[in-house]
Amino acid sequence: MKKILAVWMAAVLTALTLAGCGGGQKAETTKAPETTKAAGEETAEQETESTSQDSAEADEATIRLGGLKGPTSMGMVKLLDEAEKGECESSIEFTMAGSADELTPKLLQGQLDILAVPANLGAVLYQNSEGAVQALAVNTLGVIYITEKGGPTISSIADLKGKTIYATGKGSTPEYALNYLLEQNGLDPASDVTMEWKSEPTEVVAQMAAEENAVAMLPEPFVTVARGQVENLNVVLDLTEEWDKLENGSQFITAVLLVRTAFAEEHPDVVDTFLKEYQASTDYINENIPEGAALVEKYDIVKAAVAEKAIPGCNITYIAGSEMKEALSGYLETLYEQNPQSVGGAMPGDDFYYGCE
Numbered sequence: 534m535k536k537i538l539a540v541w542m543a544a545v546l547t548a549l550t551l552a553g554c555g556g557g558q559k560a561e562t563t564k565a566p567e568t569t570k571a572a573g574e575e576t577a578e579q580e581t582e583s584t585s586q587d588s589a590e591a592d593e594a595t596i597r598l599g600g601l602k603g604p605t606s607m608g609m610v611k612l613l614d615e616a617e618k619g620e621c622e623s624s625i626e627f628t629m630a631g632s633a634d635e636l637t638p639k640l641l642q643g644q645l646d647i648l649a650v651p652a653n654l655g656a657v658l659y660q661n662s663e664g665a666v667q668a669l670a671v672n673t674l675g676v677i678y679i680t681e682k683g684g685p686t687i688s689s690i691a692d693l694k695g696k697t698i699y700a701t702g703k704g705s706t707p708e709y710a711l712n713y714l715l716e717q718n719g720l721d722p723a724s725d726v727t728m729e730w731k732s733e734p735t736e737v738v739a740q741m742a743a744e745e746n747a748v749a750m751l752p753e754p755f756v757t758v759a760r761g762q763v764e765n766l767n768v769v770l771d772l773t774e775e776w777d778k779l780e781n782g783s784q785f786i787t788a789v790l791l792v793r794t795a796f797a798e799e800h801p802d803v804v805d806t807f808l809k810e811y812q813a814s815t816d817y818i819n820e821n822i823p824e825g826a827a828l829v830e831k832y833d834i835v836k837a838a839v840a841e842k843a844i845p846g847c848n849i850t851y852i853a854g855s856e857m858k859e860a861l862s863g864y865l866e867t868l869y870e871q872n873p874q875s876v877g878g879a880m881p882g883d884d885f886y887y888g889c890e
Contacts (some may be wrong), residue, residue, distance in 0.1 A: 582663065585620045594624070594800045595625065596623060598627050598648070599628045600629070601797075602834050603752075603754070605650070605673050605787065606834055607818060607844065608673070608674075608849040609814055610825065611813075611817040614828050618709060620809065622789055623803070623807045623810050633654055634846050640658070641661075641665060646792065647792075650785065652786040653868050655668055655791050656836070656865050656881050657877040659881045663712065665794055667797060667884070667887040668788065670812075670852060671789050671850060672811075673849060674785060676846065677710065677711075677752050677785075677787075678753070678756050679693070679750055679853040680767065680768050681767050682763060682765060683765055690714055690715060690718035690770065693715065694720055696726055696748050697728070698733060699748070699846075700750035701730065701732065706868060710785060713867050714775050755842055756768060757842045780859075783863020783866070784864060785864065786861060794803060822844050838888060854888055858883075858886040859889070861886070865881070866880065
């Protein structure tokens with residue numbers, strides 16, 4: 534299990550077929566004007582046929598898809614399975630990694646076409662590449678939870694006052710998100726809570742096991758793992774639900790699908806087909822959890838037994854279009870207010886949101 538944890542933290546479809554249309558034989562005729570074409574007409578027809586062939590080739594583009602171990606890739610496993618079996622329209626070459634650092638250079642260099650990444654990283658890549666990437670869809674909402682050993686004594690954000698909280702992710706979105714929620718509930722992150730930052734979730738779980746009444750901030754699937762290792766561990770706050778209570782027009786977002794802008798412009802039909810099939814994949818995982826968990830293990834994300842318990846808390850979703858823009862821009866705005874560099878130093882423009890320019 535520790536091996537699975539370490540791999541996860543070092544941190545997240547078969548060819549399009551075109552039906553050929555065969556034409557019937559032309560009846561012969563002795564009228565030359567009806568059977569003979571002018572040179573200009575033949576040239577025009579050849580150009581039309583060439584254009585049609587080029588379009589067909591564009592429609593058959595293979596999507597080089599990347600994902601990270603963890604919840605950000607769980608929603609795509611049904612689509613990956615269908616693509617492998619030739620049961621969907623999308624043609625996919627899939628690459629999995631434990632860290633975004635392994636895949637983001639490949640996206641920017643044109644070696645990947647679509648990649649699931651943390652939401653704020655998507656904004657950073659957009660800024661650093663001068664708009665070479667766009668957000669296709671939100672694919673994972675918040676996966677962060679406050680857990681307590683014993684009790685429980687915590688039922689609201691306000692109850693965190695005076696607590697020591699063990700967590701990972703210092704200087705990243707978990708810290709910014711928690712600070713935002715604390716402030717919105719009248720607490721000062723600097724004085725009302727004590728944060729004890731660890732390098733990885735396994736350390737947090739070990740601390741929980743050793744200390745009575747310990748409180749920790751953990752992501753799924755580590756919450757599920759911790760429950761299997763720490764007696765009397767309770768999930769007391771879902772930070773996604775706490776975010777929603779603020780009714781600020783945004784949502785707590787973990788990850789998005791990014792696409793290379795050039796790829797989206799060259800192959801819009803391929804991208805749109807992919808999105809439809811991706812949405813169907815997320816629906817399947819949420820509605821068929823045991824079967825989905827088996828696919829999660831097949832693609833070496835986490836073991837099926839862990840995935841089956843974790844999927845309900847992983848907030849796998851699909852949000853696109855104007856709804857994506859509203860939710861994602863609001864979330865990025867809150868991170869920007871906490872630390873502008875967390876989103877690349879500036880808020881992304883409208884062209885960051887695919888289909889919403």
